[in-house]
Amino acid sequence: MPERITESVLNAPSTVEGRHWERLDDGRFQCNVCPRFCRLHEGQRGPCFVRAAGPNGIVLTSYGRSSGFCVDPIEKKPLNHFLPGSPVLSFGTAGCNLTCKFCQNWDMSKSREMDTLADAASPETLVRAATGIGCRSVAFTYNDPVIFLEYAVDVAVACREAGIKRVAVSAGYVTPPARQEFFSEIDAVNIDLKAFTEDFYHSICGGHLEPVLETLLYLVHETPVWTEITTLLIPGENDSDEGLNNMRGWIAENLGPSVLLHFSAFHPDWKMPDHPPTPHATLIRARAIAQGHGLHNVYLGNVHDAEGSSTYCAGCGARLVERDWYQLGDWGLDAHGRCLKCGEEMAGVIDGPPGTWGRRRLPVRLKDFEPGGRKHNQPIDRSAALRTPTRRRTP
Ligand code: SF4
Known part of the structure; x- marks a missing residue:
């Protein structure tokens, strides 16, 4: 049964008209943002928590509100071939359109409290x-x-106008019209491919696999968005040799061998507290399966594994980018993103020398940057942000 929104939420400044919806003959409104296609009576919320039916159509109830801000290394998203070593201002809101039982961010994604959205955050x-x-x-x-x-x-438009790149971390569970609008303002994305079976998506995530695969095909073949993929490996659920082989085969055949695949370790959380953490050996096995059949760039995450975190040349095998957790070490690329040993171009977006942000995680008080805030008038260093990287992708 959909939740209801109160009059005060409907009239709040954070509630704005939504896009991608239609009015049905029975008076309900259908949200067309994601493949759930929720049909809502006035006053009802979708299961994503932040979209609801107002008197005149679907509204977004969390505009300009955030659950917090932090500067992270870009490798933490994870994006390993997009401006390596650079800092990224990360933020989120509340709610989610999938219901993954293993959610590792459940305090935000499953939030039903507007308190979670305490931080005001205008695009400017x-x-x-x-x-x-x-x-x-x-x-x-x-x-x-x-x-x-x-x-x-x-936010993405305001960033583009200021020369800031736009990065998304998404499950790719979105309809074609909403997908086109959203990704037209995104420079790089990591898509969370939860598993490679419809059964997993249906029983554990409350969704379907096919729309996610369609989003991956769209991103790689129809947009300039730099795309990497992450799969969280959960023991006994999505870590079989057969499943990993099927996933690897589909990616290589349909997206190409240069598309990055990250395998990351699960920690017991949310509705899966009884599942064990992913053994390191499982991650190593998954990487070997994916690499053994032609994927050039397979990484391990949420685990200390310098070899599985580093980048190697698809041409000669030389180490191009050394990583230890999120700290960059030796750098084997020239200024154009080519291997210093054999000249092979690395797939990705490389813009000169590596960044030096390291492993730091810096919480940010956005209030400081609002008009009247203590950092509002400080000189702005646009030099790093305004460099325009060349997009590269090997065939
Ligand atoms: S879950 Fe949210 S985004 Fe998806 S269709 Fe329903 S209301 Fe729209």
């Missing part, structure tokens, strides 16, 4: 904070940004 203030701190990009992360599309697109 976000841009001011990113440029003031020297971030090369802003990331929509922690929860899926497609559900707050109207807000995310406004």
Whole structure:
């Protein structure tokens, strides 16, 4: 049964008209942002928590509100071939359109409290904070940004106008029209491919696999968005040799061998407290399966594994980027992103020397960058943000 919104939420400044919906003959409104296609009576919320039916159509109830801000290394999204070593201003809101039982961010994604959205965050203030701190990009992360599309697109446009890159972390569970609007303002994305069976998506995530695969095909073949993929390996659920082989085969055949695949370790959380953490050996096995059949760039995450975190040349096998957790070490690329040993171009977006942000995680008080805030008038360092990287992708 859908939850209801109160009159005060409906009239709040954070509630704005939504896009991608239609009015049905029976008077309900259908949200067309994600493949759930929720049909809502006036006053009802969708299961994503942030979209609801108002008197005149679907509204977004979390515009300009965030659950918090932090500067992270871009490798933490994870994006390993997009401006390596650079800092990214990360933020999220609340709610999610999937119901993954293993959610590792459940405090935000499953939130039903507007308190979670305590931080006001106008697009202009976000841009001011990113440029003031020297971030090369802003990331929509922690929860899926497609559900707050109207807000995310406004932030992304403001970032583009200021020369800040736009990064999304998403499950890719979005309809074609909403997908086109959202990703037209995104420079790089990590898509969370939860598993490679419909049964997993249906029984554990409350969704379907096919729309996610369609989003991956769309991103790689129809957009310039730099795309990487992450799969969280859960013992006994999505870590079989057969499943990993099927996933690897589909990616290689349909997206190409250069598309990055990250395997990350699960920690017991949310509705799966009894599942064990992913053994390191499982991650190593998954990487070997994926690499053994032609994927050039397979990484391990949420685990200390310098070899599985580093980048190797697809041509000669030389180490191109050394990583230890999120700390970069030796750098084997020239200024154009080519291997120093054999000249092979690395797939990705490389812009000169590596960044030096390291492993730091810096919480940010956005209030400081609002008009009247103590950092509002400080000089803005746009030099890092305004460099325009060349997009590269090997065939
Ligand atoms: S975004 Fe998805 S879950 Fe949320 S209201 Fe729209 S269709 Fe429903």
